[in-house]
Amino acid sequence: MADEPSHCYPQGDELLRLARRAVLFLNEHSTLVPALWGPSSEGKTHFVRSLAREMGAHFLHVILQGLKPDDALGAQIMTLDARLVVAHSWWFQEAKELVDQGRKVVILLDEMDKVDPEIVASVLTFLRDRTALGVSLEDEEAIREGRAQRLAYLVAACNPGAMDEALRRRLAFIWWPTDVQRYYQAAAGSEIARLAIEANAQGLAQRRREAEPPPAPDFTLASVDALRRGQSELVRLPREERAFILSLLMPQEAAAKVERELQALPLRPEEQLDYLLQHPDEAARVLGRLPAPELVAAGASMVLHADRSGQMERIPAAFIAVLKGAVAPALERPDDPRARQEALLRLAAWLEERPDKAELRRICQEAVARLGPDPFFAEAARDNFLTFRQEGGLPKAEGALVDFCRACAEEEARSHG
Amino acid sequence: MDDEPELREKVTRSLPPRLAGLLESGLVAIELRSSKLPTNHALTVYRKGDFRFTILLRSETVRAAGEAAIRGLIRHELGHIFLGHFADSHLECQRLCNTLAEEAEVNYYVPREELMAIDAVATRLLQEFAAQALGEDAARILAAAGGLHARAVYPEEVAARAGLSPDLPPLWRLLHPLLHPWPEEEPPLLPGGEGQEAGLCGGVQVDPDALAEAMGVAAAIASSPRGQGALSELQEQARSWGSGQGRESIPWQMPSLPPWAQKLAEWARRLAEREWRRRRSRLRPRLDVLRSTGRYLPDWGRERRRKEATVVLAVDTSGSMAQDLHYARPAVEFLLAQGFTVRFICGDVEVTVDELLRPGSPIPDPAGGGGTDICPLVERAQQYSPKGIAIYTDAAIPRWPPRPEGASVLWIVPAGARPPYGEVAHWRPAGGAGPRLTAAVGTEIQAC
Numbered sequence: 039m040a041d042e043p044s045h046c047y048p049q050g051d052e053l054l055r056l057a058r059r060a061v062l063f064l065n066e067h068s069t070l071v072p073a074l075w076g077p078s079s080e081g082k083t084h085f086v087r088s089l090a091r092e093m094g095a096h097f098l099h100v101i102l103q104g105l106k107p108d109d110a111l112g113a114q115i116m117t118l119d120a121r122l123v124v125a126h127s128w129w130f131q132e133a134k135e136l137v138d139q140g141r142k143v144v145i146l147l148d149e150m151d152k153v154d155p156e157i158v159a160s161v162l163t164f165l166r167d168r169t170a171l172g173v174s175l176e177d178e179e180a181i182r183e184g185r186a187q188r189l190a191y192l193v194a195a196c197n198p199g200a201m202d203e204a205l206r207r208r209l210a211f212i213w214w215p216t217d218v219q220r221y222y223q224a225a226a227g228s229e230i231a232r233l234a235i236e237a238n239a240q241g242l243a244q245r246r247r248e249a250e251p252p253p254a255p256d257f258t259l260a261s262v263d264a265l266r267r268g269q270s271e272l273v274r275l276p277r278e279e280r281a282f283i284l285s286l287l288m289p290q291e292a293a294a295k296v297e298r299e300l301q302a303l304p305l306r307p308e309e310q311l312d313y314l315l316q317h318p319d320e321a322a323r324v325l326g327r328l329p330a331p332e333l334v335a336a337g338a339s340m341v342l343h344a345d346r347s348g349q350m351e352r353i354p355a356a357f358i359a360v361l362k363g364a365v366a367p368a369l370e371r372p373d374d375p376r377a378r379q380e381a382l383l384r385l386a387a388w389l390e391e392r393p394d395k396a397e398l399r400r401i402c403q404e405a406v407a408r409l410g411p412d413p414f415f416a417e418a419a420r421d422n423f424l425t426f427r428q429e430g431g432l433p434k435a436e437g438a439l440v441d442f443c444r445a446c447a448e449e450e451a452r453s454h455g
Numbered sequence: 456m457d458d459e460p461e462l463r464e465k466v467t468r469s470l471p472p473r474l475a476g477l478l479e480s481g482l483v484a485i486e487l488r489s490s491k492l493p494t495n496h497a498l499t500v501y502r503k504g505d506f507r508f509t510i511l512l513r514s515e516t517v518r519a520a521g522e523a524a525i526r527g528l529i530r531h532e533l534g535h536i537f538l539g540h541f542a543d544s545h546l547e548c549q550r551l552c553n554t555l556a557e558e559a560e561v562n563y564y565v566p567r568e569e570l571m572a573i574d575a576v577a578t579r580l581l582q583e584f585a586a587q588a589l590g591e592d593a594a595r596i597l598a599a600a601g602g603l604h605a606r607a608v609y610p611e612e613v614a615a616r617a618g619l620s621p622d623l624p625p626l627w628r629l630l631h632p633l634l635h636p637w638p639e640e641e642p643p644l645l646p647g648g649e650g651q652e653a654g655l656c657g658g659v660q661v662d663p664d665a666l667a668e669a670m671g672v673a674a675a676i677a678s679s680p681r682g683q684g685a686l687s688e689l690q691e692q693a694r695s696w697g698s699g700q701g702r703e704s705i706p707w708q709m710p711s712l713p714p715w716a717q718k719l720a721e722w723a724r725r726l727a728e729r730e731w732r733r734r735r736s737r738l739r740p741r742l743d744v745l746r747s748t749g750r751y752l753p754d755w756g757r758e759r760r761r762k763e764a765t766v767v768l769a770v771d772t773s774g775s776m777a778q779d780l781h782y783a784r785p786a787v788e789f790l791l792a793q794g795f796t797v798r799f800i801c802g803d804v805e806v807t808v809d810e811l812l813r814p815g816s817p818i819p820d821p822a823g824g825g826g827t828d829i830c831p832l833v834e835r836a837q838q839y840s841p842k843g844i845a846i847y848t849d850a851a852i853p854r855w856p857p858r859p860e861g862a863s864v865l866w867i868v869p870a871g872a873r874p875p876y877g878e879v880a881h882w883r884p885a886g887g888a889g890p891r892l893t894a895a896v897g898t899e900i901q902a903c
Contacts, residue, residue, distance in 0.1 A: 269632060270632050270633055273619055273620055273623055273629045273633070274618045274619060274620055274633070275620055276620060276622070277620065277622040280620065300623060301622065301623065301624065302624075309539050309542060310539055310542075310670050310671075310673045310674035310677060311674050311678070313542070313667070313670040313671075313674070314670065314671055314674050317667055320667040320668070320670075320671055321671055323668070323671070324506065324667075324668060324671025324672060324674075324675065325671070325675070327506040328482075328506075328675050328679075329480065329481060331679065331680060331681075332480060332482065332675050332676075332679040332680075332681075332682075333675075335675075335678050335679040335680055335682075335683075336674055336675040336678045336679060338678075339674070339677075339678030340674070340678075
């Protein structure tokens with residue numbers, strides 16, 4: 039959201055709707071706490087209060103600025119009879135009582151940017167686990183497993199400025215810049231108020247232009263957890279609401295890409311290619327049964343997919359599987375000259391120079407450089423492939439393979455020697 | 456079979472070049488097989504050691520189908536292969552929800568006109584089969600009752616049922632978590648292991664221990680040049696939702712109500728009083744306008760209007776009705792659509808739901824499941840002095856309620872039940888009457 043031009047950002051009712059949805063989603067499906075980021079007197083508290091009213095929830099306003107450790111969440115105290123008991127802060131006590139009665143509560147943690155450094159740790163613990171001094175507001179496990187409903191909703195509010203890094207990563211920022219539409223809504227038919235807004239319109243527009251956006255969200259494990267737990271709801275939401283929530287969980291470009299990919303058509307063989315990469319022996323067996331053009335295409339897809347999906351460590355095995363698949367006829371029928379000829383043709387098809395194989399060649403060369411000794415190559419160098427030279431034809435393919443096998447055999451000998 | 460080469464030629468001819476090209480690669484083969492039952496019109500199997508997928512097409516279907524239907528069937532089966540509907544993740548769930556999600560995902564790539572062509576031919580074959588098995592008269596009655604209608608799984612309907620956002624494509628991986636587990640109380644659809652071919656299942660049926668081979672061949676198909684061609688052919692259909700090349704005539708299929716619903720409608724119409732009212736002159740159509748448009752009819756200045764009527768629909772929600780409760784909903788919808796105000800009463804041994812529904816009102820979910828006694832329902836119904844009471848029950852009741860005074864009574868009961876008074880309409884009891892899926896082609900046989 040950092041690069042979001044303020045004039046493109048949702049305004050008025052649209053922002054209220056999206057923010058409402060995001061607050062509910064984040065509370066119900068994630069450990070991240072929604073945080074309204076904007077200058078003071080722009081209606082953040084009013085929004086949370088009206089949200090609580092709509093939900094039929096009790097509203098608790100907690101101002102974190104200036105709170106000391108004992109006030110923020112509570113303290114252990116010693117009673118007159120020398121027992122240690124936990125005394126929670128007023129708001130936690132009240133929230134806990136409401137939740138225990140089965141009533142909803144919305145807690146606004148205001149001035150989150152001005153939290154005393156001494157209480158950052160306990161606030162962080164509360165934000166992450168919703169516990170204070172070991173006491174939990176709700177049964178988080180039951181909520182996570184869908185056995186219970188969320189009753190305590192947290193919303194943070196902060197003014198633009200520096201913020202503790204750890205706190206920042208626990209929050210999902212909803213930008214709350216100056217919004218002229220909101221001013222008109224607040225005027226609600228008052229002629230004088232309307233005239234005043236028009237008189238100040240330029241100043242308001244200027245303030246919006248200069249509004250400081252919140253820091254771009256990091257993509258963390260908490261984001262993944264939210265997406266996993268909330269998938270069923272996300273896919274039911276209209277596109278704008280889904281896109282807005284995604285933009286709170288990861289950088290803007292990534293969120294846009296996820297939304298694009300969601301809309302994209304699913305006929306892609308990634309899953310099958312992953313399977314082949316994970317099972318190279320099976321891959322070799324299957325590739326050995328394919329006609330030459332299909333062998334080349336499937337082999338290339340495997341290697342390219344491994345490269346693009348970051349499975350670099352699987353490229354050597356995939357490369358060997360393709361070679362095994364190419365020479366499969368010769369391996370299956372070693373005494374049949376026609377099988378060897380067929381194997382050579384398949385090998386030639388795989389090794390054939392083509393402009394579109396430049397990337398593949400680069401990837402394979404890098405992978406070959408990292409190849410360890412493989413028994414396949416040692417065996418091939420000793421037995422079958424060296425005899426291809428006597429069969430004549432296709433010296434290029436043969437030469438490439440022979441050189442390759444020799445290099446591998448030598449490397450193996452060195453490692454054993 | 457004698458005419459197999461001709462049928463094979465028919466199949467090849469019906470395919471667009473890019474789909475036919477995939478068959479030439481040898482990675483997908485088509486086999487024709489004969490089957491008496493008009494289900495499983497097409498099925499894809501992977502046999503261990505084959506290193507190719509085999510699409511089994513029912514000969515009788517190919518013979519009866521037009522090019523669009525055959526093309527749709529092949530497209531559908533290729534979709535299963537491309538989408539990997541045999542991978543581990545798909546085998547984890549063997550319930551109806553999995554099949555529905557798979558069928559919806561695949562049919563997203565089948566143009567609408569081809570789906571409708573499949574519907575038409577499957578329905579025709581079903582009716583012919585019924586005529587042979589039951590006799591023509593019985594088949595005609597069944598067809599009129601809407602009991603012999605085959606319908607494909609339409610992706611948008613499944614997506615709507617699952618609540619999927621309309622801006623997202625109906626992918627299996629999006630749909631299945633929304634539908635699962637469904638239905639919860641029923642056993643898994645697939646028996647698993649041997650004999651799968653004869654069972655009802657979506658996706659591709661892979662021989663035991665051949666999953667790895669199948670995955671490899673599917674990957675090869677999807678990444679090979681000819682596979683890529685077929686893939687883009689499928690994707691283009693999905694993007695445009697139809698090729699615009701449908702030329703086959705599409706017969707009108709008027710939905711027909713089952714007999715019990717017809718009886719209910721007839722009963723309800725009798726209850727609704729009508730009256731003639733004088734139409735206000737300024738609301739009458741102007742004569743000159745009518746004449747100029749050629750629609751002139753003598754206007755008597757009167758029109759027939761229906762007076763508001765309230766009927767009670769009492770639904771027995773005892774445990775024995777659990778399988779058949781869903782029939783009540785279309786009955787309520789029908790009455791509301793006809794402009795009736797419906798007092799909807801449900802209960803087992805006591806009233807659990809009692810709501811007044813007007814046209815447009817949401818229909819509440821029935822509640823109950825305990826013992827059986829419909830007398831409390833009828834007593835409650837009488838309190839509202841309705842014109843009519845329709846009682847929907849399986850008649851597995853300890854006693855019949857006393858005749859309500861001043862109200863016409865319609866019993867909707869299974870065949871064989873003999874209520875002591877009132878009119879009777881019979882609904883078909885559970886067992887063989889529920890919706891079934893012939894998942895191989897994703898067609899649904901609606902039983903009622």
